[in-house]
Amino acid sequence: MVIIMDMSLVVTGTIGIDTVETASGQAEGVMGGSCTYFAAAASLLAPVRIVAAVGDDWPEDHAAVLSGFSGIDQAGLEHRSGSKTFRWGGRYHDDMNGRDTLFTELGVLEESPPPVPAEYADSRYIFLANTHPAVQLGMLEHFPDRAIVVADTMDLWIDIALDDLKALLVRLDGLVINDSEAFLLSGEANVVSAAEKICSMGPSFVVVKKGEHGAYLHHPEGCAALPALPLKAEQVVDPTGCGDSFAGGMMGHISARNSCDLATIKEALAWGTVAASHTIEDFGLAGLQSATMASMQNRLEQFRSITSF
């Protein structure tokens, strides 16, 4: 008898120590990073493996927070001796949309990528969180059984590593990207046209993240558009990690359903929206720590009611 493990979702990305100021307050030295937010959100829906590195300075209480998410497989978390954990500091504008980076200390991100455990080789759903596209591309060889590869990117790589990014795009099934970055990559100023053009560069589907304005999906079977979950000012505490949580909820659902047809990805966008709505309610991972499958399901039904007519 062959047993097919469903623990086949993996994320490669960063683990960070963040210092954040928003209109709601500030938090110093909280857990951050794309891998962290993605994995915490995805783990509420499906088991998820992580590939990331931290330094000697990674706080014990951060390790405890990560271990609190029982669905996260930490075999690919490298504790790199003599290195520093990635640190980021930022201040959000009063409208909670724009933000300024106050400092970045790359630490382990300046060194070689973390090794991928051999037991991860059977991973089927691969999410390459934002980093240099050549590093993202290099990760793929570790996942020979990959079924669906989705990546995120940012303006920096569009500006300084466009050829590498183009080489990555043709290897992707899906791209998740912010609207401003979709405009930059496509040369279009319209979300639908930008998504369509990016699909012509490689990926089968593109999800354009519009922050508080929701998300747009361009997919071979059709398109989808969803608003964000409406939240009052006092519910919006810290937007850090919302995009990664959105991708985590999305990929968690895709992995749980073992499909990426239009209907599945539409529902996946809704799960991503719900995951992001938990993240934004507190600093660091605290919002996702208080989330459960039940609270996610409850909010999904609320979201369905708010958006259906």
Add this chain to the structure above:
Amino acid sequence: MVIIMDMSLVVTGTIGIDTVETASGQAEGVMGGSCTYFAAAASLLAPVRIVAAVGDDWPEDHAAVLSGFSGIDQAGLEHRSGSKTFRWGGRYHDDMNGRDTLFTELGVLEESPPPVPAEYADSRYIFLANTHPAVQLGMLEHFPDRAIVVADTMDLWIDIALDDLKALLVRLDGLVINDSEAFLLSGEANVVSAAEKICSMGPSFVVVKKGEHGAYLHHPEGCAALPALPLKAEQVVDPTGCGDSFAGGMMGHISARNSCDLATIKEALAWGTVAASHTIEDFGLAGLQSATMASMQNRLEQFRSITSF
């Protein structure tokens, strides 16, 4: 036997002659005005009465366009001798969001408001398109049988006639307002909080229009959020009148259903979205001229499919 006429929707607003430049081209002397766009959109769903004035210079071909919408009752259209029709010129930014006003010639808008025909007195659904709030308030006395009163407003009146606007707000059932103006009126920078605060100033429900990002509804029974209908760059020809068309589609549906419960208004927002998507596809009223109940219904089902999960 008492016969209840369902021809009970009325709009008071402007009829204009517009000159518009967008990334798609330019159009000189096309039909514009809040009343025009509202009535054309509403008439696809329900009969609608108009209260507006034009001057001697109102072009015959504009009159023919308006008459082409068979659901519009023009008894309240005043042809004012010796006066000029309102004219507006504007240029949209390349992203089709922001715009600059190039000129405004108020014409009849500087004079007394148009008279309301006595036969309009049984109107039940009243839409007060954007003008001075004291004029909007003065219109109400002509509609003693009014059931639901909804208004639009703009930043100018928030800035220079706030007391009049506040006096209007307590008389309204609903307010339709742009997001930036909702922020200005409420002092909030968050759509949900802004809508909630404006409701505390009078209206039972508030619809915040977010342009290409859709609309948000705050209603006593709950809330709703819808994206705009996704359109490619080449489908976005001229955003002028989209907000008024949205309100027209919305009020047309409310009037046709004779209800303003949450379910009806949610569906009304979808009809408004569909009407606006027709308007934006061409200059002036040309987009709505080529719309039919069938094309509206078709697009509504497409919109439902795109937004449901």
